[in-house]
Amino acid sequence: GAGVSQSPSNKVTEKGKDVELRCDPISGHTALYWYRQSLGQGLEFLIYFQGNSAPDKSGLPSDRFSAERTGGSVSTLTIQRTQQEDSAVYLCASSLGQLNTIYFGEGSWLTVV
């Protein structure tokens, strides 16, 4: 695929359930990022991966949020015990390296009811 691929594109879940969001970065991109965009808010940084390591996870809002990356490629963002305030668009992005231009996917739209 040419771009960053995210799934699911839309997810409606009940409060208290766990959700997993998947990101498949551009082939060869070593850096991967997760951002969150809430209604009326800008993009909020969550976590950054270089390879399989996460040197910066300072934006994760609580311990209900976790992310992993395997094989230097696909990443999964997991939200446990979802709350209504978790409703947002979760955007994944990748870049060739930390100093290079970032390319975003189209996002996973999460609604917690």
Next chain:
Amino acid sequence: QKEVEQDPGPLSVPEGAIVSLNCTYSNSAFQYFMWYRQYSRKGPELLMYTYSSGNKEDGRFTAQVDKSSKYISLFIRDSQPSDSATYLCAPSYNQGGKLIFGQGTELSVKP
């Protein structure tokens, strides 16, 4: 004070108008100044960036940076309905890495 401030709009202009979008930032160490464009229900895409102070032109778009006042601008000439989108500024240490975005300005260009 937020690290990056941007008027969220919405901003509505007639087709052909000159549009001015602005951001202020607080970190004087920022060297790269990115503008991303985000269409409705799509991910942001890099529109253009400048390095340090000065102007950069790309077609109908001009990015301007004044580091002394920590003020960045994006000008759109001869605006088109296809320019209707949210424009996000992102000043940074690098082109990549952890980016701090402004809130985004929603622009609507009416035919």
